[in-house]
Amino acid sequence: MNTQQPSPRLFQPAGPLRGRLRVPGDxxxxxxxxxxxxxxxxxxxxxxxxxxxxxxxxxxxxxxxxxxxxxxxxxxxxxxxxxxxxxxxxxxxxxxxxxxxxxxxxxxxxxxxxxxxxxxxxxxxxxxxxxxxxxxxxxxxxxxxxxxxxxxxxxxxxxxxxxxxxxxxxxxxxxxxxxxxxxxxxxxxxxxxxxxxxxxxxxxxxxxxxxxxxxxxxxxxxxxxxxxxxxxxxxTIEVPGDPSSAAFFMVAASLVPGSDLVIENVGLNPTRAGLVEVLRLMGASIEEMDAREVGGEPVADLRVRHAALGGIEVNPALAPSMIDEFPVLFVAAALAEGRTVTRGLDELRVKESDRLAAMAAALAAAGARVEETEDGLVIEGTGGEALRGTADEQITTHLDHRIAMAMAVAGLVSRNGVEIDDTRPIATSFPAFEALLERASA
Incomplete structure (x- = not known):
């Protein structure tokens, strides 16, 4: 990371996400x-x-x-x-x-x-x-x-x-x-x-x-x-857009009322597209447009519109196809109607941080109802009601880019905003994330 000093930021409630955007390459x-x-x-x-x-x-x-x-x-x-x-x-x-x-x-x-x-x-x-x-x-x-x-x-x-x-x-x-x-x-x-x-x-x-x-x-x-x-x-290779980066915008557009967002050129390799399947099972409106193949990889533009989400029990067999997307799925679950149960996620304990413990603590600090189990989280959703947000507390990201971005999305659907302790790790995978988020919700 470029600078030595942490770079905290308060992510505040935002308007609908609209227009078109393109996430970085996979x-x-x-x-x-x-x-x-x-x-x-x-x-x-x-x-x-x-x-x-x-x-x-x-x-x-x-x-x-x-x-x-x-x-x-x-x-x-x-x-x-x-x-x-x-x-x-x-x-x-x-x-x-x-x-x-x-x-x-x-x-x-x-x-x-x-x-x-x-x-x-x-x-x-x-x-x-x-x-x-x-x-x-x-x-x-x-x-x-x-x-x-x-x-x-x-x-x-x-x-x-x-x-x-x-x-x-x-x-x-x-x-x-x-x-x-x-x-x-x-x-x-x-x-x-x-x-x-x-x-x-x-x-x-x-x-x-x-x-x-x-x-x-x-x-x-x-x-x-x-x-x-x-x-x-x-x-000669054309790299499709990263589904793990698109995930933050899929969830944000699903949660923020009035959103209608097109995410262009997203890679939809079946071994990576688990989040799309799970969000649809929760009730998300995700439409694949202009489906095509680029360099042996399936690709499409995704149109995501706001929808009321419901809690589900996530099939553990889907975990490998969306392992990096669970932090932001947990945010979706926190706003859904009813209970979401995830299991079989031991792998999340040895990522950039222990993502189960980190997300359980972060969401609880923002006002969500979360229970951490040995291999997953159980989340009672608000039924679409905004999270409280953080008051005088900063969310600890543990130098983990996906924790930082997931909690930025939580800030959009909170009453008081969510402050994270350091935005610098985001540059490891998605340097333009903050600018794109501001543009989409302007």
Whole structure:
């Protein structure tokens, strides 16, 4: 984050959200387009790249290992070094707040015989890396993490990496992707078995770049196999809008009376579109317009109008397809009619913050009725009545961008506004969030 001093802000009640807006490019696809572009031989061109701090950390790391990553007009151009061609970085790779950059790059480096140090900010340095270290160690990489398996961390990739078959103990797109990226430079077939499907951007993009990758279903499992020593071909990529960023505007427009908002170019990959399904089950009015496919990813413009929401029991099977959207779903639940129950959300305890505890405390401070359980929240909604808001209390965001943005949305539907302790983390994924929110509700 740019400045050292916290930047608190009071988000106040606002008028209807109207007009059209476009959210930044999808963060998951942006990370992967930079990484795979850096492993292809030739020039990859990317438009719509998310220019938040997390993706810029990935870009800086790939530059440090020999790739050219530069912006030219509205386009990013990446000249890759080829699979197996990454160079030893001269200094530690600074990951900022980006868990995605860290875990995916650890996978990438696991099958390259180079040594790298990973560092991050205070929030990232609390996040566990053991779930990635364990399978990558089987491939032959060596790790010296800080106590508790966290950053700062030193790793050395395998000189002769070994292909593995790995069954994911918990649903995690980052762990799956790390293993597949390690498999790119590993002779033979590397296999990941997913008991629960997670977002599949890595599989789609690896295929797009020319990797030999197969996906099959067997006994309820999803089995993904990649052939190593791949030769990746440069691509031209248009990054769709990030559904996790669009989520804040979907919920805000659903909750603020009189809203009629079009969010353009939103990625609707089925492994990411859980929030749209859940909001519709609650009664939201979300219309898909101009549905199309861009770079192998389904995309549409979403027209969202104010609607009365009702509480529901959220199916835990939907959690992987909307794991980052739960903070703002909790805000929707706080204004719905009746009770919303969420379960199976253990993963939220190891995000940028413990998002279950953080959102329970934040919503309670703003006047919502919330009960925290071991693996979810139970929220009694107001039936559309505005939340009280915060009085003299600041909401603690724990350096978590999604907590900050979710509570900004809560401020729009409060009587007294909601003050958060720090807006700086928002820049990690959505630098223009505050400006777009003001414009939409002006």
């Amino acid at each position: 963060k998951s696809i942006s990370h992967r387009s930079v990484m795979l572009g850096a492993l292809a031989v030739g020039e990859t061109r990317v438009t719509g790249l998310l220019e938040g701090e997390d993706v810029m950390a990935t870009a800086a790391a790939m530059r440090a290992m020999g790739a050219t990553v530069e912006k030219s007009g509205d386009e990013w151009r990446i000249h890759g070094v080829g699979v197996g061609g990454l160079l030893q970085p001269a200094a530690a790779l600074e990951m900022g707040n980006s868990g995605t950059s860290t875990r995916l790059l650890m996978g990438l480096l696991a099958s390259h015989a180079i040594t790298a140090a990973f560092t991050g900010d205070a929030s990232l340095s609390k996040r566990p890396m053991g779930r990635v270290i364990e399978p990558l160690s089987r491939i032959g990489a060596q790790f010296t993490p800080s106590p508790g398996g966290t950053l700062p961390l030193m790793m050395t990739g395998a000189r002769v990496p070994v292909p593995i078959e790995y069954r994911l103990p918990v649903a995690s797109a980052q762990v799956k992707s790390a293993i597949l990226l390690a498999g790119l430079n590993t002779a033979g077939m590397t296999t990941v078995i997913e008991p629960v499907p997670t977002r599949d951007h890595s599989e789609r993009m690896l295929r797009g770049f020319g990797a030999e990758l197969a996906v099959e279903e067997a006994d309820g499992d999803r089995i993904i196999t990649i052939r190593g020593e791949a030769e990746l071909q440069p691509q």
